Amino acid sequence: MNAVTPGIRRGLIELRQHFTNAPDLIGLFLTPAITLGVLFFLRNKTYDDSGLSVATLALPGFLASLVAFNGLYLLLNELVLDREDGTLLRAKTIPRGMTGYFVGKIVSVAASVTMQVVIVLAVGAVLIGGLSPHGTGWFTFAWVLVLGLLAALPLGAIFGSFLDTRSAFLLTIPMMGLIAISGIFYPITALPGWLSAIGQLFPMYWLGLGMRSALLPADAVSIEIDGSWRHLETVMVLGVWAAIGLTLAPIVLRRMAGKESGATMAARKDKAMQRAF
Template identity: 45%
Template sequence: MNRTLDAIGVGLRRGWTEFLLSLRSPQDQGFYLFVAIGTLTFLWFNRDNEVGEGLMLPTVAMPSILGGLIAFGVVIGPAYALAMEREDGTLLRLKAAPRGIVGYISGQLLFQMASVLPLLAVVLIPSAVLFDGLFHGGWTGVLTAVWVLVLGMLAMLPLGIIIGSLVPNAQKVGTWGMLPVVVLAMISGVFYPVQELWGWVQGVAQAFPMYWIALGMRSAFLPDAAAAGEIGGSWRTGLTVVVLVAWAVVSSVAATYVVRRMARRQSGSQVEAARDAAVQWVR
């Protein structure tokens, strides 16, 4: 138990250090700026557009924007990171350390979750200043958005780690990771009302955490009257908590198992072959 706790502590410190370094990275800073400018420009030019029942477009669009950032940020990000660190030999070195894989996963969880926060902040904070009535629920809506974001990231992030463990190489993350996430987002109410889809598609969507993240974000931003248009005619807050917590627990256990299994099969020759394949792909 002490070794496991020590490994988790080392992993968390490593993840926090990587996050601090990423904040100083010009590339990451440029990405945050690009997302903020693009999102705020879109919302500003549509700030006076009314989208039914007195709701303005920024209020209606914000849940989808934040849900999309969570879906892609905490799934595709760790998938790429794990696939690349498997190819460069990082996981092979960690395998030799006591509880190295446990430490690696805990560090990745902290780093990837923390990395999404600046992205959400550069979108949400200026939007709250620029657009009136963004949170119809006041501070209750703000608190709802916070716990949905935290549980949503805990539920989704291990899925990215699993994808990164299963893909044959980093170049396949776009196909094996991006495509399923896009499809899932389309049927989960992130970009399109799930209520307008076929019944069986609605059932499939509710089996995954992305639907509940989108539902929770809508409950944070939209007035209570808007819940009448949801499946079941309510926000189903209690069920949202249960589903996201269940997914967080199950996916974390599954991610640990999959990474350990993948690491046991890693060898120096596989790392060398992966490096050679990456060089050939770049050429």
């Protein structure tokens, strides 16, 4: 607790900085704002004979992509930058500093993503409409969000432990491809069978399915695979990804922290300067 409490405090400070800093706010909300604008103009276009608008169907999936993409990429990017500017090395010199550092990062990133999702959901519900949480919809929304973060955050920590700035940027390319085959903006049933099978191996599809089951009318299930929300499968797949990530992340992070030194940081800076010039 001597390390966790300062870590939580650090995470709350970083969260306040994110939401009071204009560049950070632009980074968090520019893409969602553009996407919501596109969906707004599609709100009157229906999908086949389902009676549901394309925008209404896409909004829950878009929320899922925010959880998966930002949950992974925000933590990854912060770890990469903190390794390169010496923040991580300074944390290592403080007793239990690494524990506090990682707790703070998890708190700040998880809270940032959650607030982003809630704000985008609120704005989307007003601009697009059509959302109709039924029964235990909000409870489903909550556990899907939590499981999604548990699946995404450890992956961000793992990748952030060994990627550099350039490699971290290139990771966005396969992430965008994964979004395209995960049924985020249109039902996965519209994809070829082999491609939809690949999409179902990753958390993003199941996050989208869970969000749709929570936020769409009950009869929207007719456009899903087997006409089912498959909650049990959603829990199992997200749970497996979370378990794998939570098992591997502490191991990878400990090894990464153990290798951090003034010499390695200087070598990274020299390498970055060579690329720049």
